[in-house]
Amino acid sequence: MPLDSKGNPVPPPYTLLYPMDRNDDTGTLADNQRAAILDYQATFVSGPIPGVTNSRGGDEQSQWLADRGWKVVERPADGSPGYSHPLNVGTGVNCWRREAREAGGTSDQNDAIITSVIRYRLFLEEQPAT
Template structure:
């Protein structure tokens, strides 16, 4: 059976490497200064061949929140919607982008014992874009479909 914890680590590693921004898995990343991403698993579905009923395949939906805000170490800094939108665009590029010549994923998501065969933008619930909120975010949900390797 595919371990969701392994998938979470792989998605977080790909997003951090591809974006150059820290990724917190369910919590603010070490350091805690924006900009950063928050990654939270919101649902998991198991499926498989109806006769074997081993549920070997897995689909996981992750919420990726791009967070921008004032940097505590920089007096007078503030959150800007432009940065949150850039980070949301970057997350989509990292998690969904393909090489137009080969069709291969631009950023591999490597899970021990499994193959990621599908990646989708599941929903984009929104976020906060009011500068008076101090922190501006953009929320997207991505679905990853896996099968045992």
């Protein structure tokens, strides 16, 4: 559960982002050892409405959060190359490929919280100095 600036738990809805695996080999013949593949997991957490007794997190709220998470891999509607939303990963580093897959979640409304999970894979490469 995330904490606010005073160390108090933040009530849902929120998104948690976890770093997972890192691999420095792209598995290509042209790999110049300047690349990395990073995996992240985003967990989208719905929850009770603050101040509303007996409210519960729902599929709709969780799905709304996850729908926003898919923007990481969204392509331009006009078919042009690249991604709709830039990903600034650092000076001199290019994210040349992105993947995402839905990895599950929970759906028991008796828990009062519903989650949806997307796992991202980012292919990064250091750009040579010019």
